[in-house]
Amino acid sequence: MQCPCCYSTQTFKNGFRKGRQCYKCKQCGRQFLESYQAWCYSNDVKQLCLKMHLKGMSLREIERATDIHHTTILHWLRKAKLDLDGIANT
Missing domain, CATH: 1.10.10 (Arc Repressor Mutant, subunit A)
Structure with a gap:
């Protein structure tokens, strides 16, 4: 996993959010998801x-x-x- 903020590869798994794996960056501390889905209505x-x-x-x-x-x-x-x-x- 690569951090979307600082692009570091030093990340670790950090729980789940709505059934999706969360990660946290060891460098900058940002928490992020592996993939994002747009939430929008038609x-x-x-x-x-x-x-x-x-x-x-x-x-x-x-x-x-x-x-x-x-x-x-x-x-x-x-x-x-x-x-x-x-x-x-x-």
Whole structure:
């Protein structure tokens, strides 16, 4: 294993996180995983949540219906507003 921070090969196993092996660098002390997986939702799911909000559902109601945290949905709403403001200003 090679440290993604200092590129040292002096690493050791350091437990598990969500079923994946963790490693720790002896040089810089950084803890890291062997491989990373991007955590993202599809655009269809984002659009569905935005439509639910436009139809009057609260963020907490959408969270209960979709199992997506309400702050994630709030970030999507803010980004959509910024995108719309950018389109309107051009």
